[in-house]
Amino acid sequence: KKSDNLNCIRMYDEALHPAIEMRATLENDLAFALQGNQLRLYFQVQVDEALKAVGAEVLLRWQHPSLGMIAPDQFIPIAEDTGEIVPIGQWVLEQACQQLRQWAEIPVMNALTLSVNVSAVQFNQPDFVQMVRDTVLRSGCDPHLVRLELTESLMVRNVEEIIMKIHALKPLGMTFSLDDFGTGQSSLSVLKRLPLDELKIDKSFIKDIQHNTYDSFIVETIINMAKNLGQTVIAEGVELQQQQAILQAKGCRLFQGYLYSRPLALAEFEAALQAGIVA
Numbered sequence: 434k435k436s437d438n439l440n441c442i443r444m445y446d447e448a449l450h451p452a453i454e455m456r457a458t459l460e461n462d463l464a465f466a467l468q469g470n471q472l473r474l475y476f477q478v479q480v481d482e483a484l485k486a487v488g489a490e491v492l493l494r495w496q497h498p499s500l501g502m503i504a505p506d507q508f509i510p511i512a513e514d515t516g517e518i519v520p521i522g523q524w525v526l527e528q529a530c531q532q533l534r535q536w537a538e539i540p541v542m543n544a545l546t547l548s549v550n551v552s553a554v555q556f557n558q559p560d561f562v563q564m565v566r567d568t569v570l571r572s573g574c575d576p577h578l579v580r581l582e583l584t585e586s587l588m589v590r591n592v593e594e595i596i597m598k599i600h601a602l603k604p605l606g607m608t609f610s611l612d613d614f615g616t617g618q619s620s621l622s623v624l625k626r627l628p629l630d631e632l633k634i635d636k637s638f639i640k641d642i643q644h645n646t647y648d649s650f651i652v653e654t655i656i657n658m659a660k661n662l663g664q665t666v667i668a669e670g671v672e673l674q675q676q677q678a679i680l681q682a683k684g685c686r687l688f689q690g691y692l693y694s695r696p697l698a699l700a701e702f703e704a705a706l707q708a709g710i711v712a
């Protein structure tokens with residue numbers, strides 16, 4: 434029978450391509466994640482040399498109704514393909530700004546910056562500047578505490594347009610960081626023209642910095658370059674005290690990584706900061 438054949442083919446496909454099947458499931462369910470209240474913000478502390486908490490990066494998680502907690506690497510690329518990243522990204526920014534507004538009343542929390550990841554797909558929307566401006570102003574938070582993390586993948590696009598958008602937002606007071614720095618192919622001439630406040634050294638260079646002289650040299654070069662461009666530099670993925678010591682000796686003053694804290698849910702993050710665990 435024809436239907437048997439179809440069943441057969443379908444079972445064969447599922448067995449052979451569980452990843453494709455999974456992707457289809459996630460793609461389908463992602464459309465309901467936002468309205469279904471399934472997305473969660475996690476916060477990972479950023480510290481200075483004195484190990485004082487100066488900010489946090491906002492990291493998204495998806496509490497899937499049947500699959501459990503899903504990491505962003507598994508669903509952000511899908512959300513970028515479907516376009517769902519646009520409303521999701523706006524929601525993340527809204528939540529971050531509201532959080533800053535609430536922390537404004539709390540002495541231990543009120544000076545923390547929040548770094549929000551911005552997808553290239555989101556940044557390239559024609560109304561991106563308006564959306565960010567409206568969201569930040571409506572929230573009543575201090576825009577100086579909002580940092581937008583852009584990635585090098587953005588830089589393949591029209592650089593003039595990128596510069597224009599950053600310049601349009603900077604007068605509000607917010608700052609810009611270039612995430613995963615060193616993994617892309619942005620040229621120095623482009624980098625020099627972008628009004629960025631911070632470079633974030635990708636964790637792939639930090640991982641083996643204690644034995645790999647090549648990585649160590651690259652990191653040193655990035656730190657010196659950032660200094661010459663008048664940008665601050667933060668290292669992500671710091672897991673060992675030894676890595677911090679090497680980074681510090683090279684002039685890096687800001688750190689983020691499991692050495693200080695994993696990304697935490699809001700209540701845990703607030704409790705950790707108030708207990709002085711990461712301050």
Ligand code: C2E
Nearest residue numbers: 492493504505506509525550551552670671672690691696
């Ligand atoms: P990312 O922006 O490079 O974020 C840093 C990632 O490194 C996070 O993974 C963080 O949990 C992880 N990490 C932090 N410290 C350490 C460490 O010491 N060692 C190691 N091995 N890893 C560490 P996470 O939370 O799984 O996020 C993965 C990626 O998903 C992020 O990479 C970012 O590209 C994307 N992402 C997360 N949230 C958002 C969001 O709201 N919007 C967008 N567009 N992308 C997001």
Ligand code: CA
Nearest residue numbers: 490550582612
């Ligand atoms: Ca980031």
Ligand code: CA
Nearest residue numbers: 612613635669
């Ligand atoms: Ca990064």
Ligand code: CA
Nearest residue numbers: 612613635636
């Ligand atoms: Ca990354």
